[in-house]
Amino acid sequence: MSTIQRDMSLTGDPKSINTQQKIASALGLTGFAILMAALFNVNFPNKTLWLTISLVAMGTGIVWFARAAYVHKHAGIKNDGVYFKSISSRGLWAYLIGIALTLFYVALYWFPQYLGVVKDGDNTGVVALFDPLSKFLSGNPASQWFLYGTLYTLAILSFGIKFIYKYRHNKYEIIRTISVMFFQLSLAFIIPEILVRLNQPYYDFKNIWPLNYELFAGYKIDEFLSAGDVGLIMLIFGILSIFVITPILTYKYGKRWYCSWVCGCGGLAETAGDPFRHLSDKSQAAWKIERWVVHSVVVFVTVMTTAVVFSYLKGNESQQISEWSQLENKVIFMSDAEGKPIGERILAAQKAGAKGVVFINEDPTKQPPNIEATEGITIDYAIVSESENAQALKNIENGKGAVLLNDYPNGPNFSIAEKQETVFYDNLWLSKDVFIWFVIILLTLVFGWVMLFKRKELAKDATYGAIGYFVVVISILLFTYFSSPGKLFFFDAYQLRKTYGFVIGAMFSGVIGVGFYPIFGSRVWCRFGCPMAAILGFQQRLFSKFRITTNGGQCISCGNCSTYCEMGIDVRAYAQKGENIVRSSCVGCGICSAVCPRGVLKLENDGMNGRIDSNEILLGNDVNLMDLVNRK
Amino acid sequence: MEHIVIIGNGIAGITAARHIRKLSDKKITIISAETEYFFSRTALMYVYMGHMKWNHLEPYESWFWEKNRLDLKKGFVEKIDTETKTLFFKEGDTLRYDKLVLATGSTTNTFGWEGLDLKGVLGLVSKQDLESLEQYAPNNLECPRAVIVGGGLIGVELAEMLRTRNIEVTFLVREKGFWTGVLPNPEAEMISRHIQSHGVDLRHETNLDKILGDADGNVRAVVTKEGEEIPCSIVGITTGVKPNIAFLQDSKIETDKGVLVNRNLETNIPGIFAIGDCAQQREPIGYRPAVEAVWYTGRMMGEVLAQTLCGNNMEYNPGHWFNSAKFFDIEYQTYGWVHSKRKLKDHEAQFHWKCESDQRCVTISFHKDTNVFLGINTFGIRMRHEVIDRWLTEKRSIDYVIEHLKEANFDPEFYKKYEPEICSAYTNQQTITA
């Protein structure tokens, strides 16, 4: 019997790796070496071949390594030696890998030229190596983001398989991992590229606002709107995702449906990041920092997005046209008769270099408006009826030429040449005023609901924090609205988005979030930075059926659960009190339940009543004593 | 202000202290010679296996003690003078108390074998034991083979620990199957097979005779009563634990195996109490052993004693028995009473089911005549404590339990459910009597 494991050349301690693992590592590193060679401008003759060799070698290396590590062993918890290995216990290897990853992210975000991205020219370096794959998928040459996306997907897939080998006794983990692998490969990687090939907007359907903070940026909305029906569906799906789909799923299953079943950031953390999950900080101090930082990010992203949408909507108002509107040689369409006199607007457009202005009269029953203050106008302009010119307007939108009939019987018709550049104003159904009131009312409703019905479930400092943030956000919004409805937002929206993109999008989620995996653990971003996780967590804490049930009095306070919780939750602190774990940060990875040697924890969805059950005296003791003390 | 002194910072002592603090403002001092802070003895194994570091074993951060005004004192109590209510420390100082709680836990139980004092003979109870193990068995070059004596829960943990460093393990067990003093035979046999499948050389019906040393006083081999000499570098003694009460010998506190206490957990000396592993009930409660050396009972005694000390006089009156353990990869839970063959009660019948995988089994015991459900052992299937506890209180019939077993399932989501199989096995059964 004792010969069972002798065939593996294991020596000494759990740190050592067997022969197969050594060969697998060599294979993986060979694949990686090809990328490095390309990075240092080795020009591979047959890029398709070398890229394939590289990716296959890395993928196979990882999978083979995992197979050799786990398959000959019993199914079960595989944490032997985690704290002895340099790489998983903040040793030299951990720091080296951390530094390498960080450098990679810095290059990715700020110095893509070192990866081989050439402005207005053919790619070189390692990015060029990815050109064949990119062209195959989207028809375009690769960018640094395509390279990143490919490696990211490869990492989730191959380390996902490793994870499945490791937890092969645990069906929850297997299914969850297959799910993240699927979503990464299809929705995050392949489908967006194919959309681009089909001339549709690039869209990762599972990348939901506010994680996808660019979703409602002006350029993105323009992209959606100009893509016709498909674009509109995408935009509507984006809005439904956060306002309808997310709340429903989070109510039913907790935030885990997203954070550890769907999300790409979570996907990487759960697969490639798994060997580092125990490095998360479990101290109470870390928890306090977490709550302030992550909720500040939510506030930031909310204000930023509101500002961006607000300024986009404002930019769509013809009243806002000014000499800096950059309308060189364009024909302007507008339709809003209210506010600033139409003549003044035409004049402003003229100063901005416009070629002509068309006012569309949308209501056929109405008299066409009079244009006053026409003094100084030298460019052509006309008032046309929408219903009379429906076909012509459509042609113009499609870039064809057309002649528009003037609404005034004696006025001259307005002809537009083919390929004439046009700009449409006043064509959105949503005005900036409606929008800002919508945001204010929505936030007030959520806040009011929490304060009225859920206040007793919040800790005191959480209540103060919530009130503080609410007051700040609402005052910013109201101030903007009342003090200067015509002017730009309190903050410059564009600057705000850029700052957010730099500090949160790049620094936090990329450099610190992944670069520091081997130092701070795999979920630093998800825990301290992700606004999506914070919003989902807020709902999970207050309005969801999900909880981790603690099994009566069975906990022996061993600490495995807390140690292996990647979110830094001190699970044991709850379990040893017989209290269920209902924490906003819990991503439902299920590892605490898996590593518990006494079967104390179960992730489940059940009714809202008695979800948090805190017991001074645990099950198993004197029934009278339990009644006496626990009935508060 | 009344000064309550607790000797022992294990689960029993710390639980008592926490609850006394919740209920009162008394001065509390907790003494331990072992470690500065409370740690989970149950998790010693995970440090050697590299799953956790020492600090993970400490359930409370270091600020906790000061914040809750729990004074910690490191020192070994050598003598107690119950007349003057004074503790005398090995380090030379003394401490007065108003009320004293003995929560001194256990030490390794040995049977006076020859060679016990050799280097490399160790138990697995204290932090110091863990350190010796790390010293004498750091890897399989320094320690190619270990012998473990005594087939209980600590023995199997030690075996698992050593196997993670690929140290060959010979495991001497007196009985025919693993832990047959407690487990019904089919379960014990399944666990034996599982232990063997992990590369452990498990020797049933084998007894230690003596331990042999080399010239430097290190362990060299063991000799079994059956006459075999097995070379090894360390010997793990895991033949149970006994109350850690040697220092009470000359005091007026009455002891037997442990410190004798009444149902209020009070010793023969008023104002002195004993809880946890070191306490021995004068009259055993139900089927419970007089000395209950498990984590949960230590905690429960602490919870109860805190009430008494804070003026709400309370008897120790535990609910239904429960316990759990893990044998390498197989988790074990027990609720109520399922007796081993040796201890089987006259009225007790058992239904046994084993999964084809040989990794899971369930034994349900019930009253022969009334069919009332008495207890359940599960291996490889998690059960819901609250549900089983309720069924035991409600005295449900075995038929009811089998029929509703899935309500008690606590396995993670998506796990295969074995209840249908168990149910049909029950319907087609012939009752086995272990």
Ligand SMILES: Cc1cc2nc3c(=O)[nH]c(=O)nc-3n(C[C@H](O)[C@H](O)[C@H](O)COP(=O)(O)OP(=O)(O)OC[C@H]3O[C@@H](n4cnc5c(N)ncnc54)[C@H](O)[C@@H]3O)c2cc1C
């Ligand atoms: C390896 C191992 C695994 C276990 N696993 C489980 C399990 O899975 N489930 C379970 O239910 N139980 C388990 N147990 C049993 C459980 O750990 C004990 O029942 C429990 O720890 C007893 O707690 P206690 O508070 O009574 O004493 P202890 O935890 O033993 O604490 C007593 C403390 O008092 C100190 N002390 C003693 N005498 C003196 C003195 N004279 N002066 C100063 N200090 C003194 C000791 O040094 C010690 O620190 C396990 C035990 C071991 C050793």
Ligand code: SF4
């Ligand atoms: S509490 Fe458990 S399920 Fe939640 S994140 Fe931590 S380990 Fe995962």
Ligand code: SF4
């Ligand atoms: S819940 Fe499980 S893993 Fe966590 S401390 Fe308790 S027994 Fe250990």
